[in-house]
Structure formats: structure tokens, C-alpha cells
Amino acid sequence: MPVTFTRRNAKNNQMDTNDPAMNHLLSPQVYDLDQGNNGTFTLHLELDDNQLLDKELRAQLVDTFYVTPLQSTNDATLSVRVRNSSALDYEKLKQIKLRMIAKERTPSVGHSLRFNSAELIVTIKDANDNAPQFSQEIYYGSVSEVPIPGVMVAQVSATDIDDGIFGTDGIRYTSLRGDIAAALSLNPITGLITVKNDTDFKDSKNSVYFDREQHTQHFLIVEARDAAGFGNKNTVQLVINITDVNDQVPRFLQSSYTGRIYENQKRFEQDLILSAVDDDAPNTANSRIVYSIVNSSSPFVSHFNIDPNSGRITVAKPLDFEAIQGRIADSRNISFKVRVHDHGIPPLSSQVPVNIMVFDQNDNAPVFSKSLYTKSIPEDVRDGSMVVQVSATDADHSPANSRVYYRLLA
Template identity: 35%
Template structure:
């Protein structure tokens, strides 16, 4: 019972260790399988998906790659992974002796890369040996020569057999059959190898038998066992008492692996004291592997060993050979030859990227994995410093190498990326060994940076301004604003729109519009300089990102004045001039205004027609009518003057004013001329009573008009005061515009001052004062309107008053 309990306890402990080992391998993502060699293609190795706990959908949807360590381009891939079942199967028939010559444990390593998860797993597959090779002798026929003087017990080395299998399946024993004169002895070499020797058991007699036929059999330990045979023919010679002797028992030579083919590596020499045939020494290989026999050649007469094909340090570091020297009498000597191959830096590191990205967003955080590769893919098959590999990245790129778990390396981002500065990267991973000169190789990772909407549109100018002539056609192109976005694709698509605003109480969108795609700004209506001098607006540029980014720019649209308003004559009343006036005396003043601005509103006056040429002249810029000479007695009492008023526009616009001038010697004559003018104006045959009634009505009308004017002026003043209390100071759209742009105020004031000086009428003085009061405040729209109204009212009052003043006086 105790023994059974102890046995059960050992089983539990063994099971526990197996479970711990499986958990350890699963934690590190490593699997190990075992499969015998020479399995047919497609043979099952292991269920990788089940052992790693992977879902079959993850392998099929996310993709995977199976990479065998140390496998370079052109070498055979021995395993494949079935994506549908997740099983690891053989991709080719595997020959253990070809893969792992002289290696006790043959293990193939591969890596499973799951692309979508950026994970990797290590898989080891041990190739176990089967007894598929029989022992074999390099020569099937062996001829030995022995002197009949050879003493019994003499030993003669025999060529040993070679078995490519390993362990129990390799060569185990030798057997000799065929003759009683000989026996077999097997010696164990320093490396544990068996060396057969032929032992002379009974003295030879050439006369009795000149030849002896023997069979040497080599057997391995397989089940069933395999054997190989060699036939030995022993020729009995006459006495030869001196055997060849090598100059040294062991030869050692160091040869670089890049020595040219055909070069003599070493020459062995042996001397024989005999003469004749017994003293002629021939050389041959006694012990040499099949691979070495294809590389080295021994000249039988000279003992020179030359190279048949190139050496490869990475294949074999050294070769151990036995050279035999024998004379014509059958005596021989052996020497040990060791050829050591020294490494030359003839293998560049091999760079193979296991997994890599092709696209990365520019807002990817620092440390984002771009590519994965392992140090096995950088395996340099040289030795020492020649096989030490250093990895680096070319250039000053925003990436760096990072050592990962085990032998893996990762290429990660070292800082934030900016697509607007660099949109594509070619990341060169370079591997260099420590040789002199160093050999290196590289792999290029092509990486495209994806755009993120991190740049707002930028206008080409800080602010825009344009000039547009008034009276433009509706839909006229004003200017084009242009904004660019440093992003790409939809994030760089810019659209334009107007910011909300109002002009003279109307929406800004009723005046101008902007084309969303091109940024072209159009005028939707015909603009009038006399109403709108300028338009200030904001244009917004917005990209197509999510969320969208935008920027604004100020646009100033200046309306340019055109000469579209002709001068308007405000004050051409009948004029009175005494006959005793001197040359240059002021007779009257023509007052005109132009609604345009600038030179389009600059007015000039010309006398186009006069009843008496040369008697009167008109000031070019003032419009004052003055006497050119003193009136003469022969000059008519009444004169008609036609004055042309022109502006300075292109083309110039003009207006005409007809002025009646009355000349008189005295006040009585002046009143008489006015009375006659009134009589001419009255209808013929009308009674005096009717005329008087009309004069009284005219006086009453003038008085009422004057009172109404005063009330209107007061109402306007009150209205302006009220608006100043309710609105901010700068609320007027046309504030700050000089009244002289609309009305010839300076000319009106000058005329009224001169006229009030020459005509001593109380009513006229009062009207002039009111007019001066209204005109004195310039710069606001209400004052402009008041000025116009005052001028026009005063003109009409003075005209009526002058026409009817004589009749009013007579009536009184």
C-alpha cells in the first residue's frame, strides 16, 4: 500500500510539473511539438489555434504570417498553418540528416505573427530521427598489402563506416568474417567513435595463400537493424622491413574561408628507408567524411592537399582527416590532419520585417508601434565581432527603435507627426555587423501619414478692399477672396459665406453675396454713391472637417462716384441794379448744387447769352453776376441773362438759368420798372380792385409761408434733439459727410451775405439770419435737409417779395 501511495504521489507531482510547464509556455506564447523526419507533405504537427487559445475567426479575419527563424530567401519552408483549422502541418518532406548534420537535437523554430493584434508566438518543432540510413563505407572494396614477415598480433586500421542517423539508429558495431588468419578489434576514439582494426591472428605464408578475402560488416541499432559491408582483399607480399614515417604525427593548418579554389592548403611528407618499390611512398586519405572528400583533394605522389570547392566557416568550422602513407611493400604510417577554417566577414546581416503598418494618423500618440522585427531576422552567420549585429534607423526621422520582449524589436513613433510638413516617410532599418570593413543590409518601411483636420483656412490677405463704380449692373463681380487650408482631402475643402449684417436697415445679403465654392463676391443691386459710400462686411471661410475649422476676413467695398447728377439751379431771381453802378458791382448770384461728389460736384459758371453783351459778367467759380462796365443811358432798362452751370465730370453735365436784370436811375424809376413788369404780367383789362385783392392775398400767403417755415424749422430741431437722446452718436449711416458734397453751401452763404448787404430789407435780413443759422451746422443729414429747405424757401420768398413789394407799397 505504501509503495502504491508513493507511486501515486509521484504521478501527482509529475502531472503537476507538466501542468506548470504548459502554463509557463502558454504565458510566454511558446509551443513545442515533436514530429519524426520523412513525414509526407501535409502531415499533422499540432493544433496551434487550440493550444494558444486563438479563435479561428481571428486568424482568418485579422490575418497571420508564419515565419521560420533563420530562413533566408530561396530556402525551403517546412511548415504551414491552415487558416481554416488552425493546425500546423508539414509543407515539405523533412530530412533530419540534411538539416541537422552533427547535431544531436534538431529543433526548427518559427514565429506566428497575428497582424491585426500585433502579437507574436514562438513555436518549436523537434525533428526526431528514424532509422532511414544504413551504415556505409566510403569504399566498397578495400585492398591491403601485408608482408609475410608480419608478426601475429599486428594491427591494421580499417576504414570506418558512416551512418547519417543519430543516437540508437547510428552505427553501433562491426563484424568480420571470411578467414582464420585475421580477427577484428574495435577501438573507441576520443569522441566516442568506433575505429575498426584488422588484427593478424596467424602468421601469413605467401606461398600458402597470396590473397585473403574478408568481409567487414557495420551494423546500427535500429529496429530492424541496417547493415553496410566492405570487401577486404589482403595481398601477401614479400618481406619489407621499413615502413614509411611521417615527418610529424599531427598536422594543423588554419585556412581563411575565402581562400581561392585550387589553392594548396598543406603538404604532408613521409620518408621510407627502403629502396626500390618498397621505398616508394604513396599518400591517401585513410579517414575522411563524404563532405570533406568533396572539398579536399590529396595528391598521391606529392602529399599536397588542395581545395576543390570554396570553404564556408558558417557550414563547418574545422575538418579532421587521417592521411596514410604506404610504400610498395605494403607498410604504412598514418598522420592526423586538422584543417581549421577561420571566419571572414562575408555575410551581411539579413533584415526581414515581420509586421509593419503602411498608414498612420498624424495625431497618433508618441510610442505608437509602426513595425515589429526580431533579432533572428537580423541573424549574421559570421562569428565573433563579424556576427555582432547593431540595428539603427537612417536619418533624423520621428521614429526610434525599442527593444521588446525577448529578441524582438519595435519601430515606434518618437514624437508627434505633422502631415502638413511631411506626408510620407521611408523608414530605413539598417543592420550592420562588427566586421572590418563592416557589412550591412537594410529594409525600407513605406509609411503614409493620414490627415487630421488640425489647420483652419488661411486667407491670402489680412484684409480685402475693392472699389466699385456706382450704378453698377446687378450681379457685377466685385472681388474674389481666397483662402487655403494646409490639410488634405475633405479637410482642405474650403467654403465661403457672409457674416450677418445690415446696411441702411436692410440685410447685408440683399446688397452682396459670395459664391460658396470660389469666394467670388458679387453685387446684387445697383449701388448709389449718394446713398451708400462704403460697405464693410466679414467673409467666413470654413473647411469640410468634422468638426469644421473656420477663419474670418474683413472686406471693405468702396463705392466710387460717377457723374450721374446734373447741377440744379437753386437761386436765379430777378436782379435789380442802379444805373449809377460802377464796374464790378454785384448784381446777383446764381446758386446751384450738384448731388455728386469730388470733381463731379465742382461747378463752373459761364454767361451763355445776354441782351447787352459786354455789360455783365459771371464769376467762373462763384456764380456772381457783376457789371463788366458802368451802365450807360442808352442801355435798356431790362436785360435777360442766360447762365450755364457745368460740373467737372466726364462727360460733364450742365444746367441753365435765366436771370432778369432791371436797371434804374432812382428808387422811383426802379419801382416804376417793377410796376410795369407787373402790369405786363397782369391780364389786360383786369380792374385795379382785382389786382389789389391779389396783392393782399400774396402778402398773406408770404406771411403764412414764413410762419409755416418757422414752425417746420422748430419741429426739425426738436426731432433732431430727440434722436440724439435715443440713438448713439455714430448711428447715422451718412454722419461725417460734408454738406458741401450735396449743396453749394459756401456759394449760398456768400450770395446771401452780399445780397443782404446791398438790399436793406428787414424781412430779407431775418431770412438770411435763419438761413445762416441752419447752414452753420454742417456734417449731419438733418442740417443738409434744413439747408436745402431754407435756401429754396428763401429764394421763393424773396422772389415773391420782390415782385409784389411795389404794389404792396402803393396799396399801403
């Protein structure tokens, strides 16, 4: 009688790829009712030739399973076990077809070695052996330094090649860490990162989170876990750029500026250059500044120009010291203000006082009160007697240049 299996196939054998123990698979019984050596048979396993497997994977699976016992007489209950589970990868192969071969050890009289076979289908169960993988190595986001609560900052996305809750469907974004994480919300399902709705950004304590003038970038870590947030984890870096808002008023580097110039001159004694800075983002409209002279009631403002880009004040037309109202002194002052403003929307500006010290030049000659003085004196006039008194004035208005000295010329 030939060797015979009680069942020609065995299905629904499931194997956990994450179980390091020797997995036992349900297998049928085999029997040969011949007597003595004629009833002795050997057992072994083969991969089903009809299963489409690449060469490398087939080679890995050859020694994955083994059967016990290897030999029996009359009947045996087969036990198929796993020798090496490293080749069992659910993501590569979800089902394996094995063929159990029972072969007579000794041929019956008049017969060649007879054999029989049965199919064993092994279904691989998925194990949570893969961590979520983010779609990018680094994520970038941006937010205004004066953000609207609830506005989107960035969105991360991860996948997991495991199935079910161990796979992409079970991914939860579980943690957001970094210096501004307290001001952000992370949606555990979608990976969407937004500005918290409950943050009062008008409060000085919270406004520092997004102050671009303190930090232009922030580096955070986003964590994702599978198994509904309780399984394997992975992290990714999130870089948030803070976009500028025109919230910085241009400021002059000095509280006031002073220039010195002599009348009739077209250059200051030293260059008069005003300097201002704007702490908003460099090379943007918010930080690009322009200088201008503020309209003033002083009639002398028109004597000056200012370069709108450099802040350098130059003389448009020379000054006349004597035309400037004031007491007799070495210098007289002209005061006005300069404004600096940026190109933001709306533009912000500030002003600074400028004082010009104008010094007198000796540009006026003394003038006698008469063009001719005449006087008759007797021939016997006494020595030291007064003959005539002359008078002259000088139009210069400084003490040194307006003082008049007299002498006689032969």
C-alpha cells in the first residue's frame, strides 16, 4: 500500500514573524499500512515550484522550515517547525506554499519507491517590526513674527510599511519638542502644525516666541509612533523660519548731531553724517531707510541738503553769518530736524535734532561815519589838544571781527 496523507492540504497556518521561538505549524497525519520495512517511510519538505519567488528569496527560504520526524513506520503525525525565522518578512512575502513529501524507504516487490505529497500553506502574520518613516529628511516651515492664532506653520507626513494599526493607518504624531513648541499645536492624525489658538501674543511673555529680531530660525523635533501612538517611533527635524513684520522703528545712533561751518563756505569743518539703523530683516523694505530734512520755520533750512541714502548733510548755498539773528558772538546756531523712515507697510519713522554752528569770517571792512573830516585849528594850538573825533563801525557780528582800531597814516 502506498504512503498516504490524511489530508492533502493544510491551510490557515499562521506564523508571527516577531516570535523568536520555534513556531509549530499544524500538519496532517501520514500512514503506510504495509508491514515491516515496507511500511517505513521518510519525510521532508520542499518549496512549491509553482510559487513565484525571486532567486535570492527562494534560497533564503530553503532552510527556513524542517519537518519531524524524518522517518517513521506505518503512521506519523507531522510537525513542521521553523529553523530560522530571519527569512520570514511579511513585507516581502505574505504566504508560503510548502510541499510535504512522504517516500517509501524500501520499494515493495515489483514496485519502484512510491511517494505521496500534501500541500502546506503558511500565512505570515505581520509583526510591528518597522518604524514610521518620514517623507522628508528635514521639514521647513515659516510663520510671521506676529502670527494669527490657528495659522498653519508646517505639516509633516510619515508612512509605515507594516499593515493595519502597525502601519500607516496607526501612525500618530505624538510629540513636538523645541524652544517654541509651547506656542504651537501638533495634530496627532494629520501632522499639521499650527499656532496655538489660546496664546495671547499681545502679552510680552508670549511675543518672544516669534520675535524675529531675537531668533530668525527655530529648530524643533517632531516624533511619530505607530500602533496608535504606542509602538515604534521615529523623529524628524523641523526648521521654522520667522518672517519679518515691520515692527522695528528706525533709530538714530546719536540723540543729536552737530555740524560746524564758517560763513561763505560750502563745506563743513568735518563731514556731517547722520546714521540710523532698523532692526527688521536685512535687505528688505522693512529695514531699508531714507533720510530727509523736516520742514522747519527756519529760513536757513534751504541752505542744506541731505543724501537720502547715506544721511550725509551738505551745503546747498553758503551762509551769511550776519543774516542769522543773534547776539554778538563767535558763532550762531541754526537748528532743524532730520527724519528717517523705512519702506515697510505702514512705514515707521523717527526724528533727531541737528544743530549747525555757523562761525563768523572777517568779510566786512570798517566803515567811517563820514567820507571826509575837516577841521580848522589855530597855529598856536596847544600840544595834546583835540582836533577832531572820527567814528567807524564794522558790519561783522563777532567780537573779534567787529572791533575797530584806528591809526594815522602819513
